[in-house]
Amino acid sequence: MTDAPGITLQGDYLIEQKPLFTGVDLTVPAGQWTCLLGRSGVGKSTILRLLLGLDTSGQFNGQVRANDDRAIGPRASYMAQSDLLLPWLNLRENVVLGARLRHEKPDLSKADTMIARVGLSAYATKKPGALSGGMRQRAALARTLMEDRPIALLDEPFSALDAGTRADMQDLAAEVLQGKTVLLVTHDPAEACRLGHQIALLTPAGIAPWELPDTAPIRSADDPQTLQAQAALLSYLRAVP
Amino acid sequence: MNRLRYPLFAALLGIGVWQIVIWATNAPHFILPSPWRVANTGYEYRSLIAQHALITATEVVVGLLIGAILGAITAVQLAAAPRVANLILPILVFTQAVPVFALAPILTLWFGYGMASKIVMAVLIIYFPVTSSFYDGLTRVTPALLDLAKTMGALDRQVMLRVKIPHALPSLGSGLKLAAVYAPIGAVIGEWVGSSQGLGYLMLLANGRAKIDLMFASLIALAVLTVTLHLLVSALVNRMNRMSHATPSA
Numbered sequence: 001m002t003d004a005p006g007i008t009l010q011g012d013y014l015i016e017q018k019p020l021f022t023g024v025d026l027t028v029p030a031g032q033w034t035c036l037l038g039r040s041g042v043g044k045s046t047i048l049r050l051l052l053g054l055d056t057s058g059q060f061n062g063q064v065r066a067n068d069d070r071a072i073g074p075r076a077s078y079m080a081q082s083d084l085l086l087p088w089l090n091l092r093e094n095v096v097l098g099a100r101l102r103h104e105k106p107d108l109s110k111a112d113t114m115i116a117r118v119g120l121s122a123y124a125t126k127k128p129g130a131l132s133g134g135m136r137q138r139a140a141l142a143r144t145l146m147e148d149r150p151i152a153l154l155d156e157p158f159s160a161l162d163a164g165t166r167a168d169m170q171d172l173a174a175e176v177l178q179g180k181t182v183l184l185v186t187h188d189p190a191e192a193c194r195l196g197h198q199i200a201l202l203t204p205a206g207i208a209p210w211e212l213p214d215t216a217p218i219r220s221a222d223d224p225q226t227l228q229a230q231a232a233l234l235s236y237l238r239a240v241p
Numbered sequence: 242m243n244r245l246r247y248p249l250f251a252a253l254l255g256i257g258v259w260q261i262v263i264w265a266t267n268a269p270h271f272i273l274p275s276p277w278r279v280a281n282t283g284y285e286y287r288s289l290i291a292q293h294a295l296i297t298a299t300e301v302v303v304g305l306l307i308g309a310i311l312g313a314i315t316a317v318q319l320a321a322a323p324r325v326a327n328l329i330l331p332i333l334v335f336t337q338a339v340p341v342f343a344l345a346p347i348l349t350l351w352f353g354y355g356m357a358s359k360i361v362m363a364v365l366i367i368y369f370p371v372t373s374s375f376y377d378g379l380t381r382v383t384p385a386l387l388d389l390a391k392t393m394g395a396l397d398r399q400v401m402l403r404v405k406i407p408h409a410l411p412s413l414g415s416g417l418k419l420a421a422v423y424a425p426i427g428a429v430i431g432e433w434v435g436s437s438q439g440l441g442y443l444m445l446l447a448n449g450r451a452k453i454d455l456m457f458a459s460l461i462a463l464a465v466l467t468v469t470l471h472l473l474v475s476a477l478v479n480r481m482n483r484m485s486h487a488t489p490s491a
Contacts (some may be wrong), residue, residue: 054391
Protein backbone atom coordinates (compact mmCIF):
# COMPACT_ATOMS: atom_id res chain seq x y z
CA MET A 1 0.00 0.00 0.00
CA THR A 2 2.61 2.54 -1.07
CA ASP A 3 0.08 4.96 -2.52
CA ALA A 4 -1.70 5.73 0.75
CA PRO A 5 -2.03 9.51 0.82
CA GLY A 6 -2.03 11.90 3.75
CA ILE A 7 -5.23 13.82 4.27
CA THR A 8 -6.00 17.26 5.65
CA LEU A 9 -9.30 18.82 6.57
CA GLN A 10 -9.52 22.50 7.42
CA GLY A 11 -12.56 24.62 8.04
CA ASP A 12 -15.74 25.36 9.94
CA TYR A 13 -19.00 23.49 10.04
CA LEU A 14 -22.39 25.11 10.57
CA ILE A 15 -25.75 23.56 11.31
CA GLU A 16 -28.57 26.05 10.73
CA GLN A 17 -26.10 28.97 10.96
CA LYS A 18 -24.81 27.78 14.33
CA PRO A 19 -21.24 26.56 14.34
CA LEU A 20 -20.67 22.93 15.31
CA PHE A 21 -16.92 23.38 15.14
CA THR A 22 -14.68 26.17 13.92
CA GLY A 23 -11.04 26.43 12.97
CA VAL A 24 -10.54 22.71 12.63
CA ASP A 25 -7.22 21.73 11.12
CA LEU A 26 -6.96 17.97 11.01
CA THR A 27 -4.03 16.14 9.51
CA VAL A 28 -4.09 12.43 8.92
CA PRO A 29 -0.56 11.41 7.94
CA ALA A 30 -0.03 8.90 5.14
CA GLY A 31 0.09 5.25 6.11
CA GLN A 32 -0.59 5.84 9.79
CA TRP A 33 -3.39 5.46 12.32
CA THR A 34 -4.94 8.68 13.56
CA CYS A 35 -7.53 8.42 16.31
CA LEU A 36 -10.18 11.11 16.52
CA LEU A 37 -11.74 11.62 19.93
CA GLY A 38 -14.19 14.11 21.34
CA ARG A 39 -17.45 14.53 23.14
CA SER A 40 -20.62 13.08 21.64
CA GLY A 41 -22.15 15.44 19.12
CA VAL A 42 -18.99 17.44 18.57
CA GLY A 43 -18.87 16.37 14.93
CA LYS A 44 -16.52 13.38 14.71
CA SER A 45 -18.79 11.41 12.44
CA THR A 46 -19.43 14.55 10.41
CA ILE A 47 -15.71 14.81 9.72
CA LEU A 48 -15.71 11.20 8.58
CA ARG A 49 -18.67 11.85 6.29
CA LEU A 50 -16.99 14.95 4.86
CA LEU A 51 -13.91 12.89 4.05
CA LEU A 52 -16.05 10.17 2.45
CA GLY A 53 -18.03 12.69 0.45
CA LEU A 54 -21.34 11.62 1.99
CA ASP A 55 -24.25 13.99 2.56
CA THR A 56 -24.26 15.90 5.83
CA SER A 57 -27.07 17.96 7.28
CA GLY A 58 -25.11 21.17 7.76
CA GLN A 59 -22.79 23.42 5.83
CA PHE A 60 -19.03 22.99 5.60
CA ASN A 61 -16.81 25.96 4.85
CA GLY A 62 -13.33 24.80 4.20
CA GLN A 63 -11.38 22.25 2.28
CA VAL A 64 -10.66 18.56 2.36
CA ARG A 65 -7.70 17.36 0.38
CA ALA A 66 -5.28 14.53 -0.03
CA ASN A 67 -1.60 15.44 -0.29
CA ASP A 68 -1.49 14.04 -3.82
CA ASP A 69 -4.52 16.19 -4.76
CA ARG A 70 -6.58 13.25 -5.93
CA ALA A 71 -10.12 12.59 -4.72
CA ILE A 72 -10.45 10.88 -1.33
CA GLY A 73 -13.90 9.27 -1.47
CA PRO A 74 -13.23 6.72 -4.22
CA ARG A 75 -10.01 5.66 -2.49
CA ALA A 76 -11.55 5.27 0.97
CA SER A 77 -13.34 2.37 2.55
CA TYR A 78 -15.73 2.82 5.41
CA MET A 79 -16.48 0.70 8.43
CA ALA A 80 -19.22 1.55 10.89
CA GLN A 81 -20.22 0.61 14.42
CA SER A 82 -22.81 -1.86 13.19
CA ASP A 83 -21.51 -4.54 10.85
CA LEU A 84 -24.09 -3.75 8.12
CA LEU A 85 -23.96 -7.31 6.84
CA LEU A 86 -26.93 -8.30 4.70
CA PRO A 87 -28.79 -11.06 6.59
CA TRP A 88 -29.92 -12.82 3.42
CA LEU A 89 -26.39 -13.27 2.05
CA ASN A 90 -23.79 -15.65 3.39
CA LEU A 91 -20.45 -14.40 4.66
CA ARG A 92 -18.59 -14.76 1.36
CA GLU A 93 -21.38 -13.03 -0.57
CA ASN A 94 -21.33 -10.23 2.00
CA VAL A 95 -17.58 -9.81 1.60
CA VAL A 96 -17.91 -9.34 -2.17
CA LEU A 97 -20.88 -6.97 -1.80
CA GLY A 98 -18.90 -4.01 -3.15
CA ALA A 99 -18.18 -5.72 -6.46
CA ARG A 100 -21.78 -6.87 -6.76
CA LEU A 101 -23.08 -3.35 -6.15
CA ARG A 102 -20.72 -1.99 -8.80
CA HIS A 103 -21.98 -4.73 -11.13
CA GLU A 104 -18.51 -6.21 -11.42
CA LYS A 105 -17.56 -9.85 -11.38
CA PRO A 106 -16.54 -10.60 -7.80
CA ASP A 107 -13.15 -12.15 -7.12
CA LEU A 108 -14.22 -15.07 -4.95
CA SER A 109 -10.75 -16.50 -4.39
CA LYS A 110 -9.56 -13.12 -3.12
CA ALA A 111 -12.63 -13.03 -0.89
CA ASP A 112 -11.63 -16.40 0.57
CA THR A 113 -8.15 -15.04 1.24
CA MET A 114 -9.61 -12.05 3.09
CA ILE A 115 -11.99 -14.29 5.04
CA ALA A 116 -9.01 -16.43 6.00
CA ARG A 117 -7.10 -13.35 7.14
CA VAL A 118 -9.85 -12.48 9.60
CA GLY A 119 -9.99 -16.13 10.68
CA LEU A 120 -13.48 -16.98 9.46
CA SER A 121 -12.73 -19.59 6.77
CA ALA A 122 -14.89 -22.16 8.51
CA TYR A 123 -17.86 -19.80 8.33
CA ALA A 124 -17.63 -18.60 4.71
CA THR A 125 -20.99 -20.08 3.77
CA LYS A 126 -22.78 -19.20 7.01
CA LYS A 127 -25.26 -16.36 7.15
CA PRO A 128 -24.64 -13.43 9.53
CA GLY A 129 -27.42 -14.57 11.85
CA ALA A 130 -25.36 -17.67 12.65
CA LEU A 131 -22.30 -15.63 13.69
CA SER A 132 -21.47 -13.91 16.98
CA GLY A 133 -21.14 -10.14 17.21
CA GLY A 134 -17.36 -10.35 17.12
CA MET A 135 -17.40 -12.65 14.09
CA ARG A 136 -19.77 -10.34 12.29
CA GLN A 137 -17.48 -7.39 12.89
CA ARG A 138 -14.56 -9.46 11.61
CA ALA A 139 -16.65 -10.21 8.51
CA ALA A 140 -17.23 -6.47 8.11
CA LEU A 141 -13.47 -5.98 8.35
CA ALA A 142 -12.97 -8.60 5.62
CA ARG A 143 -15.47 -6.71 3.46
CA THR A 144 -13.53 -3.48 4.09
CA LEU A 145 -10.25 -5.21 3.14
CA MET A 146 -11.84 -6.64 0.03
CA GLU A 147 -12.32 -3.12 -1.28
CA ASP A 148 -8.53 -2.85 -1.08
CA ARG A 149 -8.44 0.91 -0.79
CA PRO A 150 -5.49 2.89 0.56
CA ILE A 151 -7.61 4.90 3.01
CA ALA A 152 -9.75 3.39 5.77
CA LEU A 153 -12.22 5.53 7.66
CA LEU A 154 -13.55 3.75 10.72
CA ASP A 155 -16.49 5.02 12.76
CA GLU A 156 -16.35 3.33 16.19
CA PRO A 157 -16.08 -0.09 14.60
CA PHE A 158 -15.27 -1.90 17.85
CA SER A 159 -17.48 -0.06 20.32
CA ALA A 160 -20.27 -2.62 20.40
CA LEU A 161 -17.96 -5.54 21.19
CA ASP A 162 -17.13 -7.05 24.56
CA ALA A 163 -13.72 -6.14 25.98
CA GLY A 164 -11.90 -9.32 24.98
CA THR A 165 -13.29 -9.43 21.46
CA ARG A 166 -12.57 -5.73 21.09
CA ALA A 167 -8.89 -6.22 21.94
CA ASP A 168 -8.70 -9.11 19.44
CA MET A 169 -10.31 -6.97 16.76
CA GLN A 170 -7.92 -4.11 17.46
CA ASP A 171 -4.93 -6.43 17.00
CA LEU A 172 -6.39 -7.84 13.81
CA ALA A 173 -7.29 -4.44 12.36
CA ALA A 174 -3.86 -2.99 13.19
CA GLU A 175 -2.27 -5.93 11.40
CA VAL A 176 -4.42 -6.04 8.27
CA LEU A 177 -4.69 -2.27 7.81
CA GLN A 178 -0.96 -1.72 8.14
CA GLY A 179 0.37 0.83 5.68
CA LYS A 180 -3.02 2.33 5.00
CA THR A 181 -4.03 5.84 6.00
CA VAL A 182 -6.49 5.20 8.80
CA LEU A 183 -8.76 7.59 10.64
CA LEU A 184 -10.46 5.93 13.58
CA VAL A 185 -13.30 7.72 15.35
CA THR A 186 -13.54 6.40 18.89
CA HIS A 187 -14.84 7.22 22.35
CA ASP A 188 -12.45 4.92 24.07
CA PRO A 189 -9.16 6.42 25.37
CA ALA A 190 -7.72 2.92 25.77
CA GLU A 191 -8.42 2.10 22.15
CA ALA A 192 -6.94 5.39 20.97
CA CYS A 193 -3.79 4.90 23.05
CA ARG A 194 -3.30 1.35 21.79
CA LEU A 195 -3.88 1.98 18.10
CA GLY A 196 -2.96 5.57 17.33
CA HIS A 197 0.23 6.87 15.78
CA GLN A 198 -1.34 10.14 16.83
CA ILE A 199 -4.44 11.32 18.57
CA ALA A 200 -6.57 14.27 17.56
CA LEU A 201 -9.05 15.71 20.03
CA LEU A 202 -11.97 17.42 18.41
CA THR A 203 -13.49 20.36 20.30
CA PRO A 204 -15.87 23.07 19.11
CA ALA A 205 -12.83 25.36 18.87
CA GLY A 206 -10.74 23.05 16.73
CA ILE A 207 -8.38 20.12 16.92
CA ALA A 208 -6.06 19.66 19.86
CA PRO A 209 -3.17 17.23 19.50
CA TRP A 210 -2.42 14.74 22.25
CA GLU A 211 0.96 13.32 23.19
CA LEU A 212 1.37 9.58 22.91
CA PRO A 213 4.25 7.37 24.01
CA ASP A 214 7.14 7.19 21.53
CA THR A 215 6.50 3.50 20.92
CA ALA A 216 4.88 2.34 17.71
CA PRO A 217 1.36 0.95 17.72
CA ILE A 218 -0.18 -1.42 18.25
CA ARG A 219 0.80 -0.97 21.89
CA SER A 220 0.34 -3.62 24.47
CA ALA A 221 -2.67 -2.98 26.68
CA ASP A 222 -0.62 -3.50 29.85
CA ASP A 223 2.31 -1.28 28.85
CA PRO A 224 2.77 1.26 31.70
CA GLN A 225 3.37 4.19 29.34
CA THR A 226 0.24 3.33 27.37
CA LEU A 227 -1.77 3.03 30.56
CA GLN A 228 -0.46 6.36 31.75
CA ALA A 229 -1.34 8.07 28.46
CA GLN A 230 -4.76 6.51 28.58
CA ALA A 231 -5.44 7.67 32.14
CA ALA A 232 -4.25 11.19 31.33
CA LEU A 233 -6.41 11.25 28.20
CA LEU A 234 -9.42 10.13 30.17
CA SER A 235 -9.05 12.89 32.78
CA TYR A 236 -8.50 15.42 29.99
CA LEU A 237 -11.65 14.27 28.19
CA ARG A 238 -13.61 14.57 31.44
CA ALA A 239 -12.34 18.10 31.98
CA VAL A 240 -13.10 19.33 28.46
CA PRO A 241 -16.36 21.27 28.43
CA MET B 242 -52.72 -31.26 14.51
CA ASN B 243 -52.18 -29.21 17.65
CA ARG B 244 -52.14 -26.07 15.54
CA LEU B 245 -55.62 -26.90 14.27
CA ARG B 246 -57.15 -27.43 17.70
CA TYR B 247 -58.07 -23.81 18.40
CA PRO B 248 -59.45 -22.94 14.95
CA LEU B 249 -61.54 -26.14 15.02
CA PHE B 250 -62.82 -25.34 18.47
CA ALA B 251 -63.64 -21.79 17.32
CA ALA B 252 -65.62 -23.16 14.37
CA LEU B 253 -67.57 -25.52 16.64
CA LEU B 254 -68.24 -22.66 19.02
CA GLY B 255 -69.59 -20.52 16.16
CA ILE B 256 -71.87 -23.29 14.92
CA GLY B 257 -73.05 -23.89 18.49
CA VAL B 258 -73.96 -20.24 19.01
CA TRP B 259 -75.76 -20.27 15.64
CA GLN B 260 -77.86 -23.28 16.70
CA ILE B 261 -78.59 -21.78 20.12
CA VAL B 262 -79.87 -18.56 18.47
CA ILE B 263 -82.24 -20.64 16.36
CA TRP B 264 -83.53 -22.55 19.41
CA ALA B 265 -83.88 -19.35 21.41
CA THR B 266 -85.63 -17.21 18.77
CA ASN B 267 -87.47 -19.96 17.00
CA ALA B 268 -86.55 -18.30 13.70
CA PRO B 269 -88.20 -19.91 10.65
CA HIS B 270 -85.80 -21.61 8.25
CA PHE B 271 -86.38 -19.05 5.47
CA ILE B 272 -85.07 -16.32 7.83
CA LEU B 273 -82.23 -18.17 9.54
CA PRO B 274 -81.66 -21.78 8.49
CA SER B 275 -80.03 -24.17 10.95
CA PRO B 276 -76.42 -25.28 10.49
CA TRP B 277 -77.64 -28.76 9.73
CA ARG B 278 -79.99 -27.51 6.99
CA VAL B 279 -77.24 -25.37 5.45
CA ALA B 280 -74.88 -28.34 5.47
CA ASN B 281 -77.48 -30.48 3.77
CA THR B 282 -78.22 -27.86 1.12
CA GLY B 283 -74.54 -27.31 0.58
CA TYR B 284 -74.09 -31.02 -0.04
CA GLU B 285 -77.13 -31.20 -2.29
CA TYR B 286 -76.00 -28.27 -4.44
CA ARG B 287 -72.31 -29.08 -4.22
CA SER B 288 -71.65 -29.14 -7.94
CA LEU B 289 -73.53 -25.87 -8.50
CA ILE B 290 -71.64 -24.19 -5.67
CA ALA B 291 -68.33 -25.64 -6.85
CA GLN B 292 -68.96 -24.39 -10.37
CA HIS B 293 -69.61 -20.82 -9.18
CA ALA B 294 -66.82 -21.00 -6.60
CA LEU B 295 -64.41 -21.89 -9.38
CA ILE B 296 -65.41 -18.73 -11.27
CA THR B 297 -64.93 -16.55 -8.19
CA ALA B 298 -61.66 -18.29 -7.33
CA THR B 299 -60.35 -17.64 -10.85
CA GLU B 300 -61.28 -13.96 -10.64
CA VAL B 301 -59.64 -13.66 -7.24
CA VAL B 302 -56.42 -15.46 -8.13
CA VAL B 303 -55.97 -13.63 -11.44
CA GLY B 304 -56.79 -10.33 -9.71
CA LEU B 305 -54.34 -11.12 -6.93
CA LEU B 306 -51.55 -11.93 -9.38
CA ILE B 307 -52.10 -8.84 -11.53
CA GLY B 308 -52.59 -6.58 -8.51
CA ALA B 309 -49.47 -7.93 -6.78
CA ILE B 310 -47.33 -7.50 -9.89
CA LEU B 311 -48.64 -3.99 -10.64
CA GLY B 312 -48.29 -2.99 -6.99
CA ALA B 313 -44.75 -4.34 -6.73
CA ILE B 314 -43.66 -2.61 -9.96
CA THR B 315 -45.21 0.67 -8.82
CA ALA B 316 -43.50 0.47 -5.44
CA VAL B 317 -40.08 -0.14 -7.01
CA GLN B 318 -40.55 2.73 -9.47
CA LEU B 319 -41.64 5.08 -6.69
CA ALA B 320 -38.74 4.05 -4.47
CA ALA B 321 -36.31 4.60 -7.35
CA ALA B 322 -37.56 8.13 -7.94
CA PRO B 323 -38.32 9.90 -4.65
CA ARG B 324 -39.49 13.09 -6.39
CA VAL B 325 -42.02 11.22 -8.48
CA ALA B 326 -43.08 9.39 -5.33
CA ASN B 327 -43.83 12.67 -3.57
CA LEU B 328 -46.13 13.55 -6.46
CA ILE B 329 -47.78 10.17 -6.95
CA LEU B 330 -48.28 9.01 -3.34
CA PRO B 331 -50.88 11.68 -2.45
CA ILE B 332 -52.79 10.76 -5.61
CA LEU B 333 -52.70 7.10 -4.60
CA VAL B 334 -53.99 7.94 -1.13
CA PHE B 335 -56.73 10.10 -2.66
CA THR B 336 -57.91 7.26 -4.88
CA GLN B 337 -58.29 5.16 -1.74
CA ALA B 338 -60.86 7.67 -0.49
CA VAL B 339 -63.17 6.60 -3.33
CA PRO B 340 -65.06 3.52 -2.17
CA VAL B 341 -64.48 0.70 -4.63
CA PHE B 342 -68.11 -0.24 -4.24
CA ALA B 343 -69.08 3.07 -5.87
CA LEU B 344 -66.87 2.27 -8.85
CA ALA B 345 -68.35 -1.16 -9.43
CA PRO B 346 -71.21 -0.07 -11.73
CA ILE B 347 -68.81 1.96 -13.88
CA LEU B 348 -66.35 -0.92 -14.09
CA THR B 349 -69.18 -3.23 -15.16
CA LEU B 350 -70.13 -0.69 -17.79
CA TRP B 351 -66.56 -0.50 -19.07
CA PHE B 352 -65.44 -4.10 -18.74
CA GLY B 353 -68.70 -5.95 -19.18
CA TYR B 354 -70.60 -8.63 -17.27
CA GLY B 355 -67.87 -11.22 -17.56
CA MET B 356 -64.86 -11.95 -15.40
CA ALA B 357 -62.87 -8.91 -16.56
CA SER B 358 -64.78 -6.35 -14.48
CA LYS B 359 -64.44 -8.53 -11.34
CA ILE B 360 -60.74 -9.01 -11.90
CA VAL B 361 -60.35 -5.24 -12.26
CA MET B 362 -62.26 -4.76 -8.99
CA ALA B 363 -59.98 -7.22 -7.21
CA VAL B 364 -56.90 -5.52 -8.69
CA LEU B 365 -58.13 -2.08 -7.61
CA ILE B 366 -58.83 -3.19 -4.08
CA ILE B 367 -55.43 -4.81 -3.49
CA TYR B 368 -53.22 -2.49 -5.52
CA PHE B 369 -52.86 0.10 -2.77
CA PRO B 370 -52.07 -2.20 0.18
CA VAL B 371 -49.46 -4.04 -1.89
CA THR B 372 -47.89 -0.83 -3.21
CA SER B 373 -47.79 0.99 0.09
CA SER B 374 -46.47 -1.87 2.20
CA PHE B 375 -43.74 -2.75 -0.32
CA TYR B 376 -42.84 0.92 -0.78
CA ASP B 377 -42.50 1.30 2.99
CA GLY B 378 -40.07 -1.60 3.09
CA LEU B 379 -38.07 -0.27 0.15
CA THR B 380 -37.63 3.15 1.73
CA ARG B 381 -36.78 1.88 5.21
CA VAL B 382 -33.34 0.47 4.55
CA THR B 383 -30.88 1.56 7.26
CA PRO B 384 -29.29 4.83 6.03
CA ALA B 385 -25.87 3.57 7.18
CA LEU B 386 -26.21 0.67 4.74
CA LEU B 387 -26.93 3.04 1.88
CA ASP B 388 -23.93 5.15 2.95
CA LEU B 389 -21.77 2.04 2.88
CA ALA B 390 -23.06 1.22 -0.60
CA LYS B 391 -22.26 4.76 -1.73
CA THR B 392 -18.70 4.58 -0.42
CA MET B 393 -18.32 1.34 -2.39
CA GLY B 394 -19.24 3.18 -5.57
CA ALA B 395 -22.51 1.27 -5.91
CA LEU B 396 -24.85 1.71 -8.89
CA ASP B 397 -28.41 2.74 -7.98
CA ARG B 398 -29.89 -0.13 -9.92
CA GLN B 399 -27.74 -2.69 -8.11
CA VAL B 400 -28.58 -1.17 -4.72
CA MET B 401 -32.26 -1.52 -5.57
CA LEU B 402 -31.82 -5.09 -6.79
CA ARG B 403 -29.45 -6.41 -4.15
CA VAL B 404 -30.21 -4.35 -1.05
CA LYS B 405 -33.57 -2.59 -1.13
CA ILE B 406 -35.74 -5.26 -2.73
CA PRO B 407 -34.45 -8.18 -0.62
CA HIS B 408 -34.78 -5.98 2.47
CA ALA B 409 -38.40 -5.13 1.58
CA LEU B 410 -39.58 -8.66 0.73
CA PRO B 411 -41.06 -9.24 4.20
CA SER B 412 -43.03 -5.99 3.83
CA LEU B 413 -44.25 -7.10 0.42
CA GLY B 414 -45.25 -10.36 2.12
CA SER B 415 -47.40 -8.52 4.70
CA GLY B 416 -49.05 -6.63 1.86
CA LEU B 417 -49.78 -9.86 -0.01
CA LYS B 418 -51.31 -11.49 3.08
CA LEU B 419 -53.70 -8.54 3.36
CA ALA B 420 -54.37 -8.65 -0.36
CA ALA B 421 -55.38 -12.33 -0.17
CA VAL B 422 -58.21 -11.32 2.19
CA TYR B 423 -59.21 -8.19 0.27
CA ALA B 424 -59.23 -9.63 -3.24
CA PRO B 425 -62.35 -11.82 -2.75
CA ILE B 426 -64.23 -8.75 -1.45
CA GLY B 427 -63.49 -6.98 -4.72
CA ALA B 428 -64.55 -9.93 -6.85
CA VAL B 429 -67.81 -10.47 -4.95
CA ILE B 430 -68.75 -6.79 -5.06
CA GLY B 431 -68.24 -6.98 -8.81
CA GLU B 432 -70.46 -10.05 -9.01
CA TRP B 433 -73.21 -8.39 -6.99
CA VAL B 434 -73.32 -5.38 -9.26
CA GLY B 435 -73.65 -7.34 -12.44
CA SER B 436 -72.83 -10.88 -13.41
CA SER B 437 -74.24 -14.21 -14.48
CA GLN B 438 -71.85 -16.44 -12.57
CA GLY B 439 -69.74 -16.61 -9.42
CA LEU B 440 -70.51 -17.03 -5.72
CA GLY B 441 -71.70 -13.40 -5.41
CA TYR B 442 -74.17 -14.02 -8.21
CA LEU B 443 -75.30 -17.29 -6.64
CA MET B 444 -75.89 -15.55 -3.30
CA LEU B 445 -78.05 -12.87 -4.87
CA LEU B 446 -79.95 -15.47 -6.88
CA ALA B 447 -80.60 -17.67 -3.84
CA ASN B 448 -81.60 -14.67 -1.76
CA GLY B 449 -84.04 -13.49 -4.44
CA ARG B 450 -85.70 -16.88 -4.47
CA ALA B 451 -85.88 -17.06 -0.68
CA LYS B 452 -83.44 -19.98 -0.71
CA ILE B 453 -81.68 -18.66 2.37
CA ASP B 454 -80.06 -22.01 3.07
CA LEU B 455 -78.37 -21.96 -0.36
CA MET B 456 -77.31 -18.38 0.28
CA PHE B 457 -75.66 -19.40 3.54
CA ALA B 458 -74.02 -22.37 1.88
CA SER B 459 -72.56 -20.05 -0.80
CA LEU B 460 -71.43 -17.62 1.86
CA ILE B 461 -69.63 -20.40 3.71
CA ALA B 462 -68.05 -21.55 0.46
CA LEU B 463 -66.80 -17.98 -0.06
CA ALA B 464 -65.41 -17.85 3.47
CA VAL B 465 -63.64 -21.18 2.99
CA LEU B 466 -62.23 -19.91 -0.31
CA THR B 467 -60.91 -16.73 1.32
CA VAL B 468 -59.38 -18.51 4.30
CA THR B 469 -57.75 -21.11 2.04
CA LEU B 470 -56.27 -18.38 -0.13
CA HIS B 471 -55.02 -16.51 2.92
CA LEU B 472 -53.39 -19.65 4.30
CA LEU B 473 -51.77 -20.45 0.95
CA VAL B 474 -50.40 -16.94 0.54
CA SER B 475 -49.20 -16.90 4.17
CA ALA B 476 -47.40 -20.20 3.71
CA LEU B 477 -45.78 -18.91 0.52
CA VAL B 478 -44.77 -15.63 2.16
CA ASN B 479 -43.35 -17.36 5.23
CA ARG B 480 -41.32 -19.66 3.04
CA MET B 481 -40.04 -16.68 1.05
CA ASN B 482 -39.08 -14.89 4.29
CA ARG B 483 -37.27 -17.94 5.59
CA MET B 484 -35.30 -18.24 2.38
CA SER B 485 -34.31 -14.58 2.16
CA HIS B 486 -33.78 -13.83 5.86
CA ALA B 487 -32.52 -17.12 7.20
CA THR B 488 -32.27 -15.63 10.66
CA PRO B 489 -33.06 -12.11 11.74
CA SER B 490 -29.92 -10.05 12.10
CA ALA B 491 -29.34 -8.06 15.23
